[in-house]
Amino acid sequence: MAGKNELTFVKGNEAIAMGALDAGCLCFFGYPITPQNDIPEYMSKAIYEVGGEFVQAESEVAAANMLLGAGACGVRAMTSSSSPGMSLKQEAISYMAGSDIPAVIVNVSRGGPGLGDIGPSQGDYFQSTRGGGHGDYRLLVLAPSSAQEAYDMTHKAFDLAFAYRSPVLILGDAIVGQMKEPIRRRQGTTAASNEGAQWRLEGTAAGLKPGKKPREHRILKSLFLSDGELAGQNQKLQAKYEAWKDLVEFETFEVKDAELVVVAFGSIGRIAKNAVRALRKKGKKVGLFRPKTLYPFPEKALAKLAKEGKRFLTIEHNLGQMVEDVRLSVRKHADSELFCVYPGNMPSPDDFEAPILRALGRK
Amino acid sequence: MAKAKSAAKAAPAPKAGAPKAAVKKTAAKKTAASKVAPAPKKTVAKAAENEELVFTRPAALADRATHYCPGCHHGIAHRMVAELLDEMDLAGRTVAASAIGCSVFLYNYIKVDTVESPHGRAPAVATGIKRARGDKFVFTYQGDGDLASIGMAEIMHAANRGERITVVFVNNTVYGMTGGQMAPTTLIGQKTTTCPGGRCKDREGAPIRMAEIIAQLGGTAFCARGSLDSVKNIRQAKKYMRQAFEAQTKGLGFGFVELLSGCPTNWRLSPVAANKRITDEMIPYFPLGVYKELEGDATCGSLIAPGTAAGGAGEGK
Numbered sequence: 027m028a029g030k031n032e033l034t035f036v037k038g039n040e041a042i043a044m045g046a047l048d049a050g051c052l053c054f055f056g057y058p059i060t061p062q063n064d065i066p067e068y069m070s071k072a073i074y075e076v077g078g079e080f081v082q083a084e085s086e087v088a089a090a091n092m093l094l095g096a097g098a099c100g101v102r103a104m105t106s107s108s109s110p111g112m113s114l115k116q117e118a119i120s121y122m123a124g125s126d127i128p129a130v131i132v133n134v135s136r137g138g139p140g141l142g143d144i145g146p147s148q149g150d151y152f153q154s155t156r157g158g159g160h161g162d163y164r165l166l167v168l169a170p171s172s173a174q175e176a177y178d179m180t181h182k183a184f185d186l187a188f189a190y191r192s193p194v195l196i197l198g199d200a201i202v203g204q205m206k207e208p209i210r211r212r213q214g215t216t217a218a219s220n221e222g223a224q225w226r227l228e229g230t231a232a233g234l235k236p237g238k239k240p241r242e243h244r245i246l247k248s249l250f251l252s253d254g255e256l257a258g259q260n261q262k263l264q265a266k267y268e269a270w271k272d273l274v275e276f277e278t279f280e281v282k283d284a285e286l287v288v289v290a291f292g293s294i295g296r297i298a299k300n301a302v303r304a305l306r307k308k309g310k311k312v313g314l315f316r317p318k319t320l321y322p323f324p325e326k327a328l329a330k331l332a333k334e335g336k337r338f339l340t341i342e343h344n345l346g347q348m349v350e351d352v353r354l355s356v357r358k359h360a361d362s363e364l365f366c367v368y369p370g371n372m373p374s375p376d377d378f379e380a381p382i383l384r385a386l387g388r389k
Numbered sequence: 390m391a392k393a394k395s396a397a398k399a400a401p402a403p404k405a406g407a408p409k410a411a412v413k414k415t416a417a418k419k420t421a422a423s424k425v426a427p428a429p430k431k432t433v434a435k436a437a438e439n440e441e442l443v444f445t446r447p448a449a450l451a452d453r454a455t456h457y458c459p460g461c462h463h464g465i466a467h468r469m470v471a472e473l474l475d476e477m478d479l480a481g482r483t484v485a486a487s488a489i490g491c492s493v494f495l496y497n498y499i500k501v502d503t504v505e506s507p508h509g510r511a512p513a514v515a516t517g518i519k520r521a522r523g524d525k526f527v528f529t530y531q532g533d534g535d536l537a538s539i540g541m542a543e544i545m546h547a548a549n550r551g552e553r554i555t556v557v558f559v560n561n562t563v564y565g566m567t568g569g570q571m572a573p574t575t576l577i578g579q580k581t582t583t584c585p586g587g588r589c590k591d592r593e594g595a596p597i598r599m600a601e602i603i604a605q606l607g608g609t610a611f612c613a614r615g616s617l618d619s620v621k622n623i624r625q626a627k628k629y630m631r632q633a634f635e636a637q638t639k640g641l642g643f644g645f646v647e648l649l650s651g652c653p654t655n656w657r658l659s660p661v662a663a664n665k666r667i668t669d670e671m672i673p674y675f676p677l678g679v680y681k682e683l684e685g686d687a688t689c690g691s692l693i694a695p696g697t698a699a700g701g702a703g704e705g706k
Binding site for chain 2: 084088091101227228229
């Protein structure tokens with residue numbers, strides 16, 4: 027392992043695994059699916075070196091439910107998958123959200139619908155930001171655009187999951203997962219030994235000397251049948267999601283005097299940044315806005331830019347999903363154009379210059 | 390490698406083909422009303438000076454009325470679990486995974502830390518609990534709709550991995566909570582709300598025998614089928630359940646106990662007639678007995694590097 031401040035040359039997928047381990051992740055539940063296989067493969071050895079446990083589950087359904095069980099014990103745990111597998115995990119994710127159980131879930135997404143392909147795609151934006159499973163819930167969604175961000179965001183995801191007792195989702199794609207880049211690892215875990223001590227399941231006599239009266243038993247559940255009980259739980263969840271609005275994160279590049287702001291996330295945000303940089307060299311007044319948290323969405327920051335009179339172009343590796351959030355954010359003063367890269371195609375910065383110039387030219 | 394007693398210890402294998410009769414509606418009308426059990430004491434009772442207390446509520450069982458129907462066997466199964474948690478001094482370090490169905494409210498009656506599992510997933514949830522906290526006693530409590538249908542993958546693989554967990558499987562041949570639909574265990578000819586003409590083998594398949602299946606899997610340390618239709622069988626079933634608990638506490642492997650149970654409401658039978666149906670129709674198809682038992686201190690498997698000896702990730706950390 028690299029020492030302090032040393033750089034490690036790894037795939038984005040490995041960076042995610044390292045971020046989890048450095049954050050104190052002690053349980054990993056995996057299932058093979060391309061393009062995320064480096065994560066379970068790395069974990070199947072490395073997690074034992076920190077005294078943890080690895081299970082290759084019988085299905086993504088089972089892996090997510092194992093995550094539910096470990097999270098209920100207040101232990102830092104993670105699962106990873108890719109788009110078709112994420113559909114299967116939604117059942118347990120809904121239960122975890124409804125039962126206030128913390129967990130970290132990674133989606134190294136690929137093209138869809140159906141079996142799609144194994145290349146990059148951002149087609150899971152709706153699934154990720156609207157909850158994904160049944161019921162009124164949301165996930166905290168972090169979208170890395172580099173291996174370093176994949177590492178940092180995974181590390182941070184555990185702190186957030188436990189701070190808010192909620193599943194947290196890392197939404198990457200095949201580009202972020204498979205690309206090899208240098209990263210810098212942090213020293214020391216942020217996990218506290220008494221993490222979740224107020225609610226975790228550990229037996230009614232845990233921490234008691236023999237003979238002492240056990241505490242009341244704890245129940246983690248999402249079934250609320252009494253009159254008004256479920257409404258109360260949903261109200262609590264909504265209050266939690268409201269509090270997340272302070273956690274919003276985004277990157278801006280050359281937006282100050284920009285007439286047109288390109289909005290893009292993840293690997294597409296990074297490619298779009300190169301296109302913006304190239305156009306700036308040609309004297310074009312364009313900038314980039316890259317949401318790093320997809321939920322909560324940086325709506326206030328975008329609204330502010332709209333108020334300043336800027337125009338918007340959303341670029342996505344799907345058929346137009348995030349553009350709905352961009353349009354909602356800027357609706358009082360502006361609209362957003364849309365440029366779609368169809369899943370199955372691999373974009374380069376050159377591909378974005380023409381649509382950006384077209385949008386800039388339209389007034 | 391561990392030596393397992395074969396299923397020879399079990400009751401004789403059932404004859405091929407369907408059991409004789411489906412549920413007879415007439416039975417319900419003719420049977421006398423079930424005897425009412427004496428009202429349970431409100432608290433764990435104390436004996437008066439000149440009296441000896443011989444029977445009371447287990448400490449692990451909550452002091453409240455259940456939502457179960459008259460004649461339902463969940464109450465007996467719950468009590469059995471609670472008695473063993475007390476007798477084996479496990480309640481204080483137990484984490485349970487409840488299932489979907491009538492027993493979803495297990496946590497209202499058995500006073501141990503419990504997490505609710507999605508339908509059929511309790512063995513996966515229990516796997517997560519045990520891997521996170523290897524020092525805890527972990528059990529699931531599942532019905533036949535939950536375990537033998539939607540949860541088939543989870544139960545098979547948890548058993549096959551030899552997870553150090555215990556599964557209590559209550560088989561009453563119907564989906565009870567949802568109103569008596571056909572279950573994978575519904576007997577041939579048995580009428581339910583979704584096989585109103587009676588289950589037909591050619592159309593719906595044959596009833597699944599879970600204890601026999603689980604016994605075949607490498608990680609299973611103990612597997613038995615008992616019945617709750619008579620005092621004699623209840624006493625035997627509790628012995629099986631103890632062995633299924635011990636498979637975990639001794640670190641041998643996966644423990645499984647199936648309990649043939651009555652559902653008078655959805656069988657449209659009186660409690661007494663329901664008991665008789667278990668005796669006459671269920672037991673011949675689902676033979677009672679031990680289907681697998683590891684001998685001595687053998688375990689169902691040893692872990693190789695880089696694994697750890699089922700210590701669990703969170704233990705002592």
